[in-house]
Amino acid sequence: MNENIKEAIAKASSILITTHIYPDADGIGSQISLCLALRELGKQSICFNEKELLERYKYLDHKNVVHSIDNISDHNFEPDLIIVVDTNTKERTGSRMLEYYETNNTRCIYIDHHPCIKEVSENHFIDTTAAATGQMAGELIQSLGVSFTKEIALALYTAIIIDTSSFRYPTVSSRTHTLVSKLLETGIEPTVAYNGIYGTKTIKHLHLLGKILSTAKSNEAHDIYWIVFNQADLENFDTDIEDTHAFINHLLILDNIKVACMIRDDGDFVKVSLRSNGQCDVGIIAQKLGGGGHSHSAATIIEKTKNLDIIIEETIKTIESLC
Numbered sequence: 001m002n003e004n005i006k007e008a009i010a011k012a013s014s015i016l017i018t019t020h021i022y023p024d025a026d027g028i029g030s031q032i033s034l035c036l037a038l039r040e041l042g043k044q045s046i047c048f049n050e051k052e053l054l055e056r057y058k059y060l061d062h063k064n065v066v067h068s069i070d071n072i073s074d075h076n077f078e079p080d081l082i083i084v085v086d087t088n089t090k091e092r093t094g095s096r097m098l099e100y101y102e103t104n105n106t107r108c109i110y111i112d113h114h115p116c117i118k119e120v121s122e123n124h125f126i127d128t129t130a131a132a133t134g135q136m137a138g139e140l141i142q143s144l145g146v147s148f149t150k151e152i153a154l155a156l157y158t159a160i161i162i163d164t165s166s167f168r169y170p171t172v173s174s175r176t177h178t179l180v181s182k183l184l185e186t187g188i189e190p191t192v193a194y195n196g197i198y199g200t201k202t203i204k205h206l207h208l209l210g211k212i213l214s215t216a217k218s219n220e221a222h223d224i225y226w227i228v229f230n231q232a233d234l235e236n237f238d239t240d241i242e243d244t245h246a247f248i249n250h251l252l253i254l255d256n257i258k259v260a261c262m263i264r265d266d267g268d269f270v271k272v273s274l275r276s277n278g279q280c281d282v283g284i285i286a287q288k289l290g291g292g293g294h295s296h297s298a299a300t301i302i303e304k305t306k307n308l309d310i311i312i313e314e315t316i317k318t319i320e321s322l323c
């Protein structure tokens, strides 16, 4: 456990917790659980993000602790510490949050499991071996001496199932399951947690998934598979980008697959998401393609200066050469 973070928390009396833009359940679950735990310690703590919490995550926020940074003036809240979870750059928390740091100059600490530069890893709480930021938040909460409530446990458990794609990634360790065991002792139910995060889709979502999967392609060696979709698909099936994040995981059931690839054509840019079955380091591949991430899960954004087919061909060749 990084002592800096515990010391910073001990000194602070009001703490703002934020996460990255387009937050996922790891960012949200980590911030909610930390916020509730810090309140148990008598700290004034509120979560502010670039945008309001999406409707689909509200079941994780019974106490209504997550707000948009636009509304901070309604809260009579002047934090002496900012904790950023699940990312390690201020830019990733969004333009309005950036403005806030610049005007307030408050001390800021990252809690994150993404790779980062040495200067950041030395001065913040970074653990690239953690399966989720939720795992780090859970261990931090334990070391602060706060008992898990059902609300804290559901937020952390959800963070961990999302970031491990239900315990399938190589980052899952005995540490992960030791924490999960403590979370389940609070009485939260895996079925409820699983259905809350995964079991809420519409039939249109399923139809879009069906369309995209039916056009999946592979390289000659049948060890790299990819799926492609664009903005028109999202509109036609009344689905938003956040809903498509897990589509790529369906490819990982394929025999002999090394790398799964999801390509989203956004018009001016192409987002390429990568997942590994454990044999190749997709973090390195994503870096080569101008992006980054974990060894099992990474992504990049490519400017669309060429025809999409050519971008795909070049991307698959790069993956083959590094795998």
Ligand SMILES: [Mn+2]
Binding pocket: 026, 027, 086, 113, 132, 133, 163
């Ligand atoms: Mn994460």
